[in-house]
Amino acid sequence: MQNQPETTGPGTGTATLNAPKYVHVIVDGTDPKDGEPIHVNVRLPIGLIRVGIRFANFIPASARQQVNEELRKQGMDVDVNQVSPEDLRELIDNLKDLTVDVDRPDTKVKVSIYTE
Numbered sequence: 001m002q003n004q005p006e007t008t009g010p011g012t013g014t015a016t017l018n019a020p021k022y023v024h025v026i027v028d029g030t031d032p033k034d035g036e037p038i039h040v041n042v043r044l045p046i047g048l049i050r051v052g053i054r055f056a057n058f059i060p061a062s063a064r065q066q067v068n069e070e071l072r073k074q075g076m077d078v079d080v081n082q083v084s085p086e087d088l089r090e091l092i093d094n095l096k097d098l099t100v101d102v103d104r105p106d107t108k109v110k111v112s113i114y115t116e
Contacts, residue, residue, distance in 0.1 A: 019092075020046060020092055020115035020116055021045065021046055021047070021116065022043050022044060022045055022046060022115065022116045023043075023044045023046060023049070023092070023095070023113065023114075023115055024041070024042070024043050024044075024112070024113065024114050024115070024116060025040075025041075025042040025044070025111065025112070025113050026039075026040065026041050026042075026111070026112045026113075027039070027040040027041075027109060027110070027111050028040075028109070028110045028112075029102075029107055029108060029109035029110065030107050030108065031107070032104075032106040032107040043116075046088075046092065046115075049088060050085060050088060053083055053084070053085055053087075053088060054085075056080055056083060059080070061081075064080050064081055067080050068080055068081075092115055095113060095114070095115055098112070098113040098114065099111070099112045099113075100112075100113075
């Protein structure tokens with residue numbers, strides 16, 4: 001049976017058979033200095049992100065507060081104390097296909113983020 005819940009995933013609770021395994025980030029653009037094309041392709045295992053969320057629990061509370069403050073300074077209102085595996089699942093579910101175009105006078109950059 002396809003698309004039935006699978007309960008044997010390591011530490012994930014229930015996951016579907018077609019759950020994505022990777023987050024892809026692709027950046028295409030041109031170098032403003034010489035006009036040469038730039039291509040970056042990052043394929044990040046979702047399992048690695050899950051491990052990172054679990055390891056966040058080992059960060060001392062005082063350090064987590066400093067991380068939160070630095071993230072806010074960068075415009076990201078995130079509380080690392082509240083990040084959970086469920087948040088990751090929600091992010092992945094909503095990250096089906098995202099494209100960001102960055103237009104500048106000297107270059108054009110396209111960033112694509114999707115799951116696989």
